[in-house]
Amino acid sequence: MExxxxxxxxxxxxxxxxxxxxxxxxxxxxTPSHPSALANAVANDVAIEVRNVSYWRGAASHLRKQRxxxxxxxxxxxxxxxxxxxxxLLEFGSMFLNVRSLAQGEISGQRLERTLNEVSVQIPRGSxxxxxxxxxxxxxxxxxxxxxxxxPKSGEVILxxxxxxxxxxxxxxMPYRTIRYNLLSLxxxxxxxxxxxxxxxxxxxAFTGSAEFFDMPVRRVPKSKKFDIAxxxxxxxxxxxxxxxxxxxxxxxxxxxFLDEAPGRGKTLLISSSRLLNDALDHSTHALLLQEGRLxxxxxxxxxxxxxxxxxxxxxxxxxxVAEEEIPLDDDQDDE
Amino acid sequence: xxxxxxxDLLVRSEEAPLNVFSxxxxxxxxxxxxxxxxxxxxxxxxxRTLLGPVWLLGxxxxxxxxxxxxxxxxxxxxxxxxxxxxxxxxxxxxxxTVDLGIKRGFRTLNYLRRIKKVIxxxxxxxxxxxxxxxxxxxxFYAILLLGAVAFIWITDHRFLxxxxxxxxxxxxxxxxxxMLVVGISAVTSVIFLIARDIxxxxxxxxxxxxxxxxAYPLDxxxxxxxxxxxxxxxxxGIVEMYRYGLFGIxxxxxxxFLAAAASTISIFMMGVWFMMRSDWILDEIL
Numbered sequence: 318m319e320x321x322x323x324x325x326x327x328x329x330x331x332x333x334x335x336x337x338x339x340x341x342x343x344x345x346x347x348t349p350s351h352p353s354a355l356a357n358a359v360a361n362d363v364a365i366e367v368r369n370v371s372y373w374r375g376a377a378s379h380l381r382k383q384r385x386x387x388x389x390x391x392x393x394x395x396x397x398x399x400x401x402x403x404x405x406l407l408e409f410g411s412m413f414l415n416v417r418s419l420a421q422g423e424i425s426g427q428r429l430e431r432t433l434n435e436v437s438v439q440i441p442r443g444s445x446x447x448x449x450x451x452x453x454x455x456x457x458x459x460x461x462x463x464x465x466x467x468x469p470k471s472g473e474v475i476l477x478x479x480x481x482x483x484x485x486x487x488x489x490x491m492p493y494r495t496i497r498y499n500l501l502s503l504x505x506x507x508x509x510x511x512x513x514x515x516x517x518x519x520x521x522x523a524f525t526g527s528a529e530f531f532d533m534p535v536r537r538v539p540k541s542k543k544f545d546i547a548x549x550x551x552x553x554x555x556x557x558x559x560x561x562x563x564x565x566x567x568x569x570x571x572x573x574x575f576l577d578e579a580p581g582r583g584k585t586l587l588i589s590s591s592r593l594l595n596d597a598l599d600h601s602t603h604a605l606l607l608q609e610g611r612l613x614x615x616x617x618x619x620x621x622x623x624x625x626x627x628x629x630x631x632x633x634x635x636x637x638x639v640a641e642e643e644i645p646l647d648d649d650q651d652d653e
Numbered sequence: 654x655x656x657x658x659x660x661d662l663l664v665r666s667e668e669a670p671l672n673v674f675s676x677x678x679x680x681x682x683x684x685x686x687x688x689x690x691x692x693x694x695x696x697x698x699x700x701r702t703l704l705g706p707v708w709l710l711g712x713x714x715x716x717x718x719x720x721x722x723x724x725x726x727x728x729x730x731x732x733x734x735x736x737x738x739x740x741x742x743x744x745x746x747x748x749x750t751v752d753l754g755i756k757r758g759f760r761t762l763n764y765l766r767r768i769k770k771v772i773x774x775x776x777x778x779x780x781x782x783x784x785x786x787x788x789x790x791x792x793f794y795a796i797l798l799l800g801a802v803a804f805i806w807i808t809d810h811r812f813l814x815x816x817x818x819x820x821x822x823x824x825x826x827x828x829x830x831x832m833l834v835v836g837i838s839a840v841t842s843v844i845f846l847i848a849r850d851i852x853x854x855x856x857x858x859x860x861x862x863x864x865x866x867x868a869y870p871l872d873x874x875x876x877x878x879x880x881x882x883x884x885x886x887x888x889x890g891i892v893e894m895y896r897y898g899l900f901g902i903x904x905x906x907x908x909x910f911l912a913a914a915a916s917t918i919s920i921f922m923m924g925v926w927f928m929m930r931s932d933w934i935l936d937e938i939l
Contacts, residue, residue, distance in 0.1 A: 416933050494696075
């Protein structure tokens with residue numbers, strides 16, 4: 318199968334007229350707490366419902382500045398000057414003792430900075446949503462929460478269908494095993510059945526255009542090819558909600574075609590990019606704007622671009638949020 | 654395409670860090686991950702080895718053969734009607750589960766942080782996944798034990814297993830041993846992420862081995878120390894409970910079993926509580 322034909326293996330594309338692209342509505346009324354009540358409460362054409370979601374982080378750096386008490390302060394000073402490990406242990410201990418207030422988003426009576434602050438939004442099924450903010454912290458948090466990579470500190474997210482993020486699809490647990498073996502394990506972690514992964518494999522091979530890599534140990538596969546394989550997994554797997562935090566330069570052409578055709582297949586995507594934000598906006602049907610952790614606006618991309626031109630421009634030219642460092646292969650090789 | 658009618662709910666209640674039971678109940682949603690991560694940890698142990706799981710045989714049997722060769726000739730270590738090899742295998746089964754569980758357990762979060770970084774899961778689920786290798790070893794020792802019992806039955810015409818109600822103590826003691834491992838690993842695996850001192854816990858485990866009646870019967874302990882041994886070390890009660898369930902003989906009474914169960918459950922709950930609170934901080938240190 319040629320790379321260009323990989324979409325055919327997924328089934329016929331719905332005609333444009335059948336593609337539902339409802340406008341987003343706002344959340345109203347009491348929040349049901351039981352899952353079955355939620356099932357009834359969330360409209361069928363809503364793929365993702367975010368309800369009063371807040372997220373905060375940085376307690377460790379906050380503690381470094383604030384310190385907990387004179388005694389801890391002295392200990393930290395003592396530890397810092399002599400031993401990094403002791404320093405970290407004391408910081409951990411301070412946070413551990415303050416978990417109750419940490420859970421409420423404050424330390425020593427001081428409110429921790431909200432990366433997301435009471436964000437509520439309904440995202441219609443079959444939409445490609447470009448998440449835009451200045452700096453990247455808020456969108457990263459929101460997209461990771463929707464992808465179930467991190468839980469919200471407060472609030473809730475209701476998802477219809479299976480969700481996956483590119484970040485998850487890139488996580489290869491066993492570097493010494495083949496890509497194919499890892500995909501089966503990863504598929505199970507992401508909620509796919511073995512036969513669903515096996516069914517998606519031919520389409521993935523076509524997507525990447527290089528089937529030979531699937532039988533190679535992961536550590537021998539080039540990084541760019543691993544990214545292609547991750548993209549192929551999210552595109553070909555039986556997922557309903559796909560989160561792609563970073564549309565990268567040199568992304569596979571099939572990926573952009575997928576972005577354009579996904580709404581017709583009823584798939585919902587959350588996309589963004591630090592470097593290619595304009596490209597991401599071009600391929601999106603909706604835009605979700607976050608400003609200082611709050612929802613600024615949500616609607617069709619054209620309307621958002623017109624209504625918030627200055628904000629979108631600022632986000633496009635803002636300094637790039639530095640991605641978290643990659644986890645080393647293993648820094649603890651000795652087993653016993 | 655998968656069905657759209659499934660609804661998934663993500664909630665992070667503010668009360669969660671204060672409720673151990675609701676934290677533990679979250680494990681129901683993560684069994685698949687626990688199993689996949691458990692298999693990964695077992696495979697990881699033998700990856701890049703020529704002999705693979707054959708090492709299980711060597712690691713499990715060789716130290717025991719050495720002890721058997723020496724200690725069965727020590728008159729004080731004789732265990733009445735129960736042949737010493739059976740006594741030792743039963744003790745080593747529980748000990749290896751705990752020993753290996755703790756040695757592997759403190760590395761679990763470190764080994765699995767690649768997965769934890771991209772899939773939200775309570776840290777305690779990872780600790781449970783870490784039980785996979787101890788369970789493999791436990792099963793290996795169970796097979797070895799049954800083989801030894803069958804061998805004695807055939808050669809000596811004596812069937813030494815007690816097939817009555819006492820057998821209930823076997824699964825109970827195994828579960829307690831695993832709970833002990835979870836309780837200790839939950840704490841050490843978090844600390845290990847910050848301080849690698851935990852890596853040197855092995856020497857303490859050697860000491861613990863000699864303080865537990867694995868290779869010797871409880872009767873050899875001096876009377877004045879015996880009570881301290883029995884109540885301060887939960888593993889004494891667990892090992893004796895296991896042997897009582899298997900062979901109907903034990904050097905300890907029910908009160909020791911109860912004390913062991915109580916202290917083990919306390920250690921387990923403390924570990925879960927520690928991991929539950931640490932979960933709020935792990936994002937910062939992972």
